[in-house]
Amino acid sequence: MVMEIVCPAGTPAALRAAVKAGAHTVYCGFNDETNARNFPGLNFDRAEMREGVGFAHDHGSKALVAINTFPRAGDQVLWHHAIDDAAQSGADAVILADPGLLKYAARNHPGLRLHLSVQAAAANADIINFYACTFGVKRVVLPRVLSVPEIAAINAEAEVETEVFVFGGLCVMAEGRCSLSSYATGLSPNMNGVCSPASHVEYRDENGALDAKLGGFTIHRAAKNEPAPYPTLCKGCFSAGSQTGHLFEDPVSLNAEQLIPQLKEAGVTALKIEGRQRSKSYVAQVVRNFRAAVDALEAGQPLPQGMLARLSEGQAVTTGAYKKTWR
Amino acid sequence: MPHTQPQIPICPAALAKLLRLTPLVPVSLSLTACSRRIANRHPGLFRRLGEHSRKRFILDPADLPVVLCLEPNGGQPKVRALRGRSEGDARISGPLAALLGLVHGTYDGDALFFARDLVIEGDTAAALALRNAVDDAELDLSQEIAAMSAPFSRFLLRAVAYAQRRTGVSLARPEEEAAW
Amino acid sequence: MELTVGPNQFFWPAEDWSAFYGSLAEAPVDRVVMGELVCSKRLPFYQERIPEALALLTEAGKEAVLTSLSLVTLKRERKHTADLAAMGVTVEVNDLTTLAYLPKGMGFHVGPLVNVYNEGTLAWLASLGATRICLPPELPLSSVRTLARAGRELGIAIEVWGHGRLPLAISGRCYHARLHKRTKDNCQFACENDLDGLDVKTLEGQPFMAMNGVQTLSHSYACTDYQIEALADAGVSALRLSPQSQGFTRICQNYRGRVTGVLAPGAIAADVQKASPQTRLSDGFLTGPSGVAWSAGPIPS
Numbered sequence: 001m002v003m004e005i006v007c008p009a010g011t012p013a014a015l016r017a018a019v020k021a022g023a024h025t026v027y028c029g030f031n032d033e034t035n036a037r038n039f040p041g042l043n044f045d046r047a048e049m050r051e052g053v054g055f056a057h058d059h060g061s062k063a064l065v066a067i068n069t070f071p072r073a074g075d076q077v078l079w080h081h082a083i084d085d086a087a088q089s090g091a092d093a094v095i096l097a098d099p100g101l102l103k104y105a106a107r108n109h110p111g112l113r114l115h116l117s118v119q120a121a122a123a124n125a126d127i128i129n130f131y132a133c134t135f136g137v138k139r140v141v142l143p144r145v146l147s148v149p150e151i152a153a154i155n156a157e158a159e160v161e162t163e164v165f166v167f168g169g170l171c172v173m174a175e176g177r178c179s180l181s182s183y184a185t186g187l188s189p190n191m192n193g194v195c196s197p198a199s200h201v202e203y204r205d206e207n208g209a210l211d212a213k214l215g216g217f218t219i220h221r222a223a224k225n226e227p228a229p230y231p232t233l234c235k236g237c238f239s240a241g242s243q244t245g246h247l248f249e250d251p252v253s254l255n256a257e258q259l260i261p262q263l264k265e266a267g268v269t270a271l272k273i274e275g276r277q278r279s280k281s282y283v284a285q286v287v288r289n290f291r292a293a294v295d296a297l298e299a300g301q302p303l304p305q306g307m308l309a310r311l312s313e314g315q316a317v318t319t320g321a322y323k324k325t326w327r
Numbered sequence: 328m329p330h331t332q333p334q335i336p337i338c339p340a341a342l343a344k345l346l347r348l349t350p351l352v353p354v355s356l357s358l359t360a361c362s363r364r365i366a367n368r369h370p371g372l373f374r375r376l377g378e379h380s381r382k383r384f385i386l387d388p389a390d391l392p393v394v395l396c397l398e399p400n401g402g403q404p405k406v407r408a409l410r411g412r413s414e415g416d417a418r419i420s421g422p423l424a425a426l427l428g429l430v431h432g433t434y435d436g437d438a439l440f441f442a443r444d445l446v447i448e449g450d451t452a453a454a455l456a457l458r459n460a461v462d463d464a465e466l467d468l469s470q471e472i473a474a475m476s477a478p479f480s481r482f483l484l485r486a487v488a489y490a491q492r493r494t495g496v497s498l499a500r501p502e503e504e505a506a507w
Numbered sequence: 508m509e510l511t512v513g514p515n516q517f518f519w520p521a522e523d524w525s526a527f528y529g530s531l532a533e534a535p536v537d538r539v540v541m542g543e544l545v546c547s548k549r550l551p552f553y554q555e556r557i558p559e560a561l562a563l564l565t566e567a568g569k570e571a572v573l574t575s576l577s578l579v580t581l582k583r584e585r586k587h588t589a590d591l592a593a594m595g596v597t598v599e600v601n602d603l604t605t606l607a608y609l610p611k612g613m614g615f616h617v618g619p620l621v622n623v624y625n626e627g628t629l630a631w632l633a634s635l636g637a638t639r640i641c642l643p644p645e646l647p648l649s650s651v652r653t654l655a656r657a658g659r660e661l662g663i664a665i666e667v668w669g670h671g672r673l674p675l676a677i678s679g680r681c682y683h684a685r686l687h688k689r690t691k692d693n694c695q696f697a698c699e700n701d702l703d704g705l706d707v708k709t710l711e712g713q714p715f716m717a718m719n720g721v722q723t724l725s726h727s728y729a730c731t732d733y734q735i736e737a738l739a740d741a742g743v744s745a746l747r748l749s750p751q752s753q754g755f756t757r758i759c760q761n762y763r764g765r766v767t768g769v770l771a772p773g774a775i776a777a778d779v780q781k782a783s784p785q786t787r788l789s790d791g792f793l794t795g796p797s798g799v800a801w802s803a804g805p806i807p808s
Contacts, residue, residue: 010459012463013462013463014462014463039455039459040377040378040452040455041376041377041379042459197452199451203448203451205446205448225443226443227442228440228441228443229441230437230440277437278435279429279434279437279458279462280462281434282438285435
């Protein structure tokens with residue numbers, strides 16, 4: 001079976017662009033803190049979600065709704081409503097990370113398909129099967145800490161489908177288990193759906209060099225004519241011991257295009273593209289590229305050579321943890 | 328659409344020079360009229376700005392001697408063309424072609440930004456909100472302008488035709504979208 | 508309020524490890540969580556010392572608990588988790604994988620690295636047998652209050668991060684190995700010289716984080732000196748003190764003094780500053796604008 005391409009849609013226009021470009025599946029979120037890309041100007045209100053899901057279905061694509069932050073104590077009802085409304089909009093599945101929410105969805109919407117978000121960082125077959133057996137989860141998005149052989153080992157034991165990231169932003173920390181952002185800015189992926197938020201970013205031009213501060217901490221400096229990556233904490237420039245540099249990760253983004261055959265061999269069902277914050281033109285280009293790749297693989301033809309680097313952060317790419325040496 | 332981003336065209340000096348002499352009041356009035364029309368036809372654009380819809384944005388085409396000051400004004404937008412440096416909550420600067428390419432979805436804002444073809448200063452969140460809202464609106468500036476009533480449309484259309492001829496900067500959405 | 512000593516997050520020489528847990532037998536704390544939280548490669552160096560330390564602390568009247576790893580991926584880590592569940596000692600779950608191994612009906616504790624953000628998840632853990640939950644350090648006081656109330660109704664003791672460098676992230680990648688240009692598999696225990704983690708500074712030389720193998724910690728030491736009354740009022744039943752290589756017994760004594768009312772607010776912070784003037788303190792996750800913030804004014808330098 002052809003591998004499923006799961007594409008980001010930060011706006012209704014991006015959703016349409018992804019579907020037109022050949023996305024088998026799109027994923028999106030409501031315009032509030034229930035989703036992990038709660039960025040200014042992005043996401044879907046209730047009417048847009050119904051229309052978006054309808055548009056995807058009309059064109060033979062599936063639509064998933066990510067409700068993948070951790071509900072705030074005392075305000076769980078906001079997240080519960082998001083699940084109710086996603087179900088009502090006809091979404092093909094919801095992507096959840098919080099066990100309390102999984103339980104709510106399983107109990108109140110028994111017909112609704114559940115995917116486990118990468119934010120749950122389920123990194124071995126035991127916990128994956130536990131989620132499947134406890135909540136009826138049908139698919140798990142694997143954290144970006146695993147190598148291809150480890151993914152193969154998980155699939156050999158796991159009772160559910162797996163989905164892996166192949167392109168876009170790269171978390172170097174286990175997803176959903178990082179509070180670097182709230183330590184520096186007060187806002188975190190888990191609680192607020194933002195990491196290194198734009199509201200706390202400050203750029204300063206110092207004689208052609210571009211300094212980037214996050215929450216008052218200078219975490220990147222780009223010399224004149226050097227690429228200027230967004231100041232994400234884990235990809236910042238720091239010093240420790242006698243060294244200064246990108247101690248956690250270089251400002252690279254993930255491109256596992258050339259690993260698609262191995263991932264298929266490893267039993268992966270779906271390939272996920274990160275980037276709900278990116279433009280519809282970006283989404284369309286990436287989707288077209290990956291759709292061509294999985295179609296070529298299915299037809300037994302060589303993969304088209306990737307030309308996506310310029311769309312990437314800092315214009316350098318990595319295959320991340322999929323190759324063991326990354327660690 | 329090609330897989331890689333094309334080289335961004337720069338406005339030729341002749342056009343820039345011409346703009347140095349153009350009276351800016353009619354330009355401002357035309358642009359405000361155009362933005363009002365967009366606001367009527369794409370209310371979602373201003374809704375998407377949310378808390379940022381009362382901010383002031385400076386759009387600075389680095390290859391032109393003017394800047395545009397955009398005040399979304401909660402859906403009653405106002406645009407002024409100004410010479411010299413002017414203050415706003417957020418400033419987005421880059422070649423005119425890059426700014427227009429953003430509007431038309433030819434370019435990806437993040438990619439332009441990473442490559443430093445686009446520079447954001449001030450309120451980064453507001454700039455991001457504007458970019459995301461515009462990206463969703465699927466605007467076609469040449470259509471918006473053509474549909475405007477005279478005299479503004481006549482003035483802008485002349486400017487647009489001239490600009491396209493001299494720069495190769497497209498003021499219309501790429502064909503592909505329409506053809507689909 | 509009770510005092511719990513959390514698992515040691517760092518890699519210490521086995522002798523130091525034993526001496527530390529020996530000294531805890533005398534310290535005024537109620538509970539000690541031990542075992543390896545961060546990196547399974549460290550475990551063989553002190554694993555055989557654990558039973559003796561458990562016995563010593565139990566004899567001294569402390570509740571002794573064993574932690575799970577915080578990120579379980581490898582085969583040997585899964586096996587370790589299974590063994591842990593079978594030991595018969597109370598387990599602190601710091602990766603939900605442990606739940607897959609715990610025998611039905613066996614009570615357990617939940618550590619700060621499990622995402623318990625709301626009543627729904629708390630109730631779910633209670634239904635599986637959780638009896639004590641140490642909340643994630645990034646939770647604000649308002650959430651702590653709501654969860655403590657929910658915990659009381661469900662018979663779950665709620666604990667809060669009280670003192671020590673904050674665990675901010677865990678990764679598949681070892682930053683210490685990367686810094687020393689080694690792979691994780693051939694790390695040669697690059698983290699062993701940094702007994703409290705390695706300082707990570709910004710480009711302007713501002714201390715920011717601390718590197719600890721696959722873990723990233725705050726550079727500042729979280730300190731609830733000024734929050735203890737508010738936490739007690741919220742219904743928090745225990746504070747967690749995280750091991751550090753220097754002056755830890757003193758920290759335990761000071762917190763004991765504060766929770767029993769012998770010491771006034773500010774006494775702990777003052778003592779920390781006296782013993783180690785370069786130590787920065789923070790309590791921003793509870794009431795401040797960001798985690799790094801310190802409620803007692805400007806960050807002490």
